[in-house]
Amino acid sequence: MDYVAFLFHVxxxxxxxxxxxxxxxxxxxxxxxxxIVFTLLMRFITWPLTSSQYKASRAMQxxxxxxxxxxxxYKGKDPKKLQAETMALYREAGVNPLGxxxxxxxxxxxxxxxxxxxxxxxxxxxxxxxxxxxSLYPIPFVHTAVPLNNHMLFWNLGQPDASYVLPFxxxxxxxxxxxxxxxxPSAAATTQAQQQQQQTTQMMTWMMPLMFGFWSLSVPAGLAxxxxxxxxxxxxxxxxxxxxxxxxxSILTLSPAPAPAAKPAQKQRPEPRExxxxxxxxxxxxxxxxxxxxxxxxxxxxxxxxRKRHGRRxxxx
Amino acid sequence: MTLARLPRRPxxxxxxxxxxxxxxxxxxxxxxxxxxxxxxxxxxxxxGAVLVAHKAKLYSxxxxxxxxxxxxxxxxxxxxxxxxxxxxxxxxxxxxxxxDALDAVDDGTKTRLKKLVGDLMVSGPSKSALDADIKxxxxxxxxxxxxxxxxxxxxxxxxxxxxxxxxxxxxxxVSADNKTAFLTSFKGIVFALDVATGxxxxxxxxxxxxxxxxxxDGDTIYFGTKGxxxxxxxxxxxxxxxxxxxxxxxxxxxxxDGDTIYVTSLDGSLYAIxxxxxxxxxxxxxxxxxxxxxxVSDDAVYIGAFDNKLYSVKKSxxxxxxxxxxxxxxxxxxxxxxGVLYAPxxxxxxYAVDAKTGMSKWSQPFDTGTEVRSAPVMAxxxxxxxxxxxxxxxxxxxTGDPQQGGPVIAGTKILADxxxxxxxxxxxxxxxxxxxxxxxxxxxxxxxVPLPQ
Numbered sequence: 200m201d202y203v204a205f206l207f208h209v210x211x212x213x214x215x216x217x218x219x220x221x222x223x224x225x226x227x228x229x230x231x232x233x234x235i236v237f238t239l240l241m242r243f244i245t246w247p248l249t250s251s252q253y254k255a256s257r258a259m260q261x262x263x264x265x266x267x268x269x270x271x272x273y274k275g276k277d278p279k280k281l282q283a284e285t286m287a288l289y290r291e292a293g294v295n296p297l298g299x300x301x302x303x304x305x306x307x308x309x310x311x312x313x314x315x316x317x318x319x320x321x322x323x324x325x326x327x328x329x330x331x332x333x334s335l336y337p338i339p340f341v342h343t344a345v346p347l348n349n350h351m352l353f354w355n356l357g358q359p360d361a362s363y364v365l366p367f368x369x370x371x372x373x374x375x376x377x378x379x380x381x382x383x384p385s386a387a388a389t390t391q392a393q394q395q396q397q398q399t400t401q402m403m404t405w406m407m408p409l410m411f412g413f414w415s416l417s418v419p420a421g422l423a424x425x426x427x428x429x430x431x432x433x434x435x436x437x438x439x440x441x442x443x444x445x446x447x448x449s450i451l452t453l454s455p456a457p458a459p460a461a462k463p464a465q466k467q468r469p470e471p472r473e474x475x476x477x478x479x480x481x482x483x484x485x486x487x488x489x490x491x492x493x494x495x496x497x498x499x500x501x502x503x504x505x506r507k508r509h510g511r512r513x514x515x516x
Numbered sequence: 517m518t519l520a521r522l523p524r525r526p527x528x529x530x531x532x533x534x535x536x537x538x539x540x541x542x543x544x545x546x547x548x549x550x551x552x553x554x555x556x557x558x559x560x561x562x563x564g565a566v567l568v569a570h571k572a573k574l575y576s577x578x579x580x581x582x583x584x585x586x587x588x589x590x591x592x593x594x595x596x597x598x599x600x601x602x603x604x605x606x607x608x609x610x611x612x613x614x615x616d617a618l619d620a621v622d623d624g625t626k627t628r629l630k631k632l633v634g635d636l637m638v639s640g641p642s643k644s645a646l647d648a649d650i651k652x653x654x655x656x657x658x659x660x661x662x663x664x665x666x667x668x669x670x671x672x673x674x675x676x677x678x679x680x681x682x683x684x685x686x687x688x689x690v691s692a693d694n695k696t697a698f699l700t701s702f703k704g705i706v707f708a709l710d711v712a713t714g715x716x717x718x719x720x721x722x723x724x725x726x727x728x729x730x731x732x733d734g735d736t737i738y739f740g741t742k743g744x745x746x747x748x749x750x751x752x753x754x755x756x757x758x759x760x761x762x763x764x765x766x767x768x769x770x771x772x773d774g775d776t777i778y779v780t781s782l783d784g785s786l787y788a789i790x791x792x793x794x795x796x797x798x799x800x801x802x803x804x805x806x807x808x809x810x811x812v813s814d815d816a817v818y819i820g821a822f823d824n825k826l827y828s829v830k831k832s833x834x835x836x837x838x839x840x841x842x843x844x845x846x847x848x849x850x851x852x853x854x855g856v857l858y859a860p861x862x863x864x865x866x867y868a869v870d871a872k873t874g875m876s877k878w879s880q881p882f883d884t885g886t887e888v889r890s891a892p893v894m895a896x897x898x899x900x901x902x903x904x905x906x907x908x909x910x911x912x913x914x915t916g917d918p919q920q921g922g923p924v925i926a927g928t929k930i931l932a933d934x935x936x937x938x939x940x941x942x943x944x945x946x947x948x949x950x951x952x953x954x955x956x957x958x959x960x961x962x963x964x965v966p967l968p969q
Contacts, residue, residue: 329862346765
């Protein structure tokens, strides 16, 4: 265990400490700006994972009608067959269920390391500065950057935010992000399992922001700042990736009304998404249609109108 | 995160469990709290004692050597029982003056009120007795209210101050007559304590944290704060005489030499200030913070800095004489002895250089293997050095070779400066609640004195 902790320290905490201190020095000694830039860097580095997460999200939405059909077909009859068919559907659609949560899992060590880094470099105790001296690379630019300015606006980044502003921002931004990527519940959820899944989904939309907001009360403000900027950049990335398919109004809806069931007409399975870009594009369009089909009729109509407008603009270009 | 569409909820719960575990682990590892590394301070009062600060407590241990030092403290500050700890002498004097000024109160009543003030403790029922007598006195209502309010204020302020000490880092200053000890707390409160009893003579809130200690110079004391200020304060009353602003936090005890106060700052400068609080010169040469206490010779000031350099600066104008580069920061206060400067560094090495030229006196620095933050001392004819790892060395001052046997393991990490009684006894205070008393006369012999709990 000590060996793992040592590897974690040398392999992640120390490099991150030096990168953050170097960034702080580049940006006028402000550690808060360094955390913001570091967060954006992390977003950039984990973009392949994030992008696969978005793709998985879309693909998952695209195959919802087929999934619902399978569930209707085998409901209460042959659970093993249902499972096998479902997995086959995932394979064909190129959906990796783990793809959705992988970025989150990858980020966990970074959160923990960042917590350690902030403790190490912004600790109030003079003892932590002695420890910090042993964690700096022998590069003058980094080694002589101490003391660090641990204040940004009215926050002491090494201490929990007693003003509750950052915990609120973390919770609010995470809620918005969750809302934007969580599809509304479907009226096709007839089985108990489906209904439970939807309840879990809705619960997560609330629980995650609340949990992170609560944690932000006790962790150093620097880590809360990381979460906030990470959420904010996630929302922006989603906007650029999903574009006009994003349903901003759903943010204001506390408990969205169930959407009508999927159109039975959509029977063909989507193209496999592994290789060619055109096929992927095709799948994206299908995904968009499936997504619309799940929304309430009025919403779907509006989305359709928007899509047409969007198409006209594309045509003009 | 489209957790919503996960077909297999075990994935979801696994991710959640991982997240919870990670965040719980981080939540359990709370940020390190300041513990303090104030050096033990021997005093000669009442047959000799050693003032030992450990975390947020100060103990007066009777005796001076391993043989006579005992774990039974003369007193400890703050006391275990605050209901028997009187309010400060200064607060008593102020309240007594207010009683003297009461109108329409006979001398007998005033004497009784003064006695109650003398018995006023920072906690407990003593305040109620005084309040009742003030209320029952014949003084005008306004004066009674004012006096009651003054009593409330004094008790509340001193009780609050005793509750927020959070570690002592700086050198404990002692007056020339050994009767008063000056103590700075990390939370920014300066105490003047009666060395005989541990009772508070006066206390002042500096308004910002204090890492350095107090320099005593006659009837004035000097200290710096994390609020980027240096204060000159009357030793008898705690009243500020002047304050001087620096560009960075002040973490080291100032050094007084003749008519000049030398102060280092985390802004990377060494300031020379006259005794009226005016800047004489400033050495801005360090490329990083300075947290070591200046050491002064006839013509130079020596400082170690976080830019890995040890500097010699001209006393006359603050220009640089020479500098020496190490592999890590210089934090420990260097020791000047017979024209040689001994300077430990956080790179784990102890450097010995000619104070005039900066040329190395040893063939190579002595390597302890772990960082050295503690200031060394000279005792028993050797240079005594303590590394953070808890090892204490006795080195030949001429060659740097370790003398007489191997290092002594103190058990836990050592960050506090070493102090000596001026003879062969060295006091070593590790982070554990034990004072180590080292007899350096021959081979290092160590005795330990557990601090009272």
